[in-house]
Amino acid sequence: EADIYQTPRYLVIGTGKKITLECSQTMGHDKMYWYQQDPGMELHLIHYSYGVNSTEKGDLSSESTVSRIRTEHFPLTLESARPSHTSQYLCASRADRAYGYTFGSGTRLTVV
Amino acid sequence: GQQLNQSPQSMFIQEGEDVSMNCTSSSIFNTWLWYKQDPGEGPVLLIALYKAGELTSNGRLTAQFGITRKDSFLNISASIPSDVGIYFCAGPPIWETSGSRLTFGEGTQLTVNP
Numbered sequence A: 001e002a003d004i005y006q007t008p009r010y011l012v013i014g015t016g017k018k019i020t021l022e023c024s025q026t027m028g029h030d031k032m033y034w035y036q037q038d039p040g041m042e043l044h045l046i047h048y049s050y051g052v053n054s055t056e057k058g059d060l061s062s063e064s065t066v067s068r069i070r071t072e073h074f075p076l077t078l079e080s081a082r083p084s085h086t087s088q089y090l091c092a093s094r095a096d097r098a099y100g101y102t103f104g105s106g107t108r109l110t111v112v
Numbered sequence B: 001g002q003q004l005n006q007s008p009q010s011m012f013i014q015e016g017e018d019v020s021m022n023c024t025s026s027s028i029f030n031t032w033l034w035y036k037q038d039p040g041e042g043p044v045l046l047i048a049l050y051k052a053g054e055l056t057s058n059g060r061l062t063a064q065f066g067i068t069r070k071d072s073f074l075n076i077s078a079s080i081p082s083d084v085g086i087y088f089c090a091g092p093p094i095w096e097t098s099g100s101r102l103t104f105g106e107g108t109q110l111t112v113n114p
Helices: none
Strands: A006-007 A008-014 A021-026 A031-037 A043-051 A054-057 A077-078 A085-092 A109-112 B006-008 B012-013 B018-025 B031-039 B041-049 B055-058 B059-065 B071-078 B085-091 B108-113
Touching: A006 A085, A008 A021, A043 B108, A085 B108, B006 B059, B006 B071, B018 B031, B018 B108, B031 B059, B031 B071, B041 B055, B041 B059, B041 B085, B071 B085
Parallel strands: A008 A109, B012 B108
Antiparallel strands: A006 A021, A021 A077, A031 A043, A031 A085, A043 A054, A085 A109, B006 B018, B018 B071, B031 B041, B031 B085, B055 B059, B059 B071, B085 B108
């Protein structure tokens, strides 16, 4: 069973809508990450957090924003969705003394 | 950021065949990780390597940490249809002092024909 949960799994929305992708983990991990994955397979880091009230932008510029008010919750928000935001979004977390990430199942977003 | 060059990009094999893929970098890595992503899911950690020269197995999977610390490979023996997916190498580059951010390879898409 998953210890990191992403909702929704699939989302189709119209251009200009505001959306929030949810990510929650029950492992007490301080470090959490958001990746964007295009059909070309590569994983692109768009946001990360090392703890409550800590958020940083990743390597790939993104119009999304994140917040970290609680350790277990790391939501990603798009204020005005566009077709270029169509992608798979993966959330991950990591324990302090381990290098490996635990990934959620992802949210596949389609903006029409 | 630092890139990991993963090859091949895709493989089409028959069930029962062995598979080999590798990952190289121009920089040193202290840890190498191999992930598998099933269709429609997030990546799952398969094998972690922590020492140069280390050879680690997980069932039919074997991975090695290159002596130069700049490469790693993953072998899958006697492939089966459920091996289908995308395989990623990953690691924290040596300049990532906190070790908190992983660099991922571009992925190898594996297709196994029954």
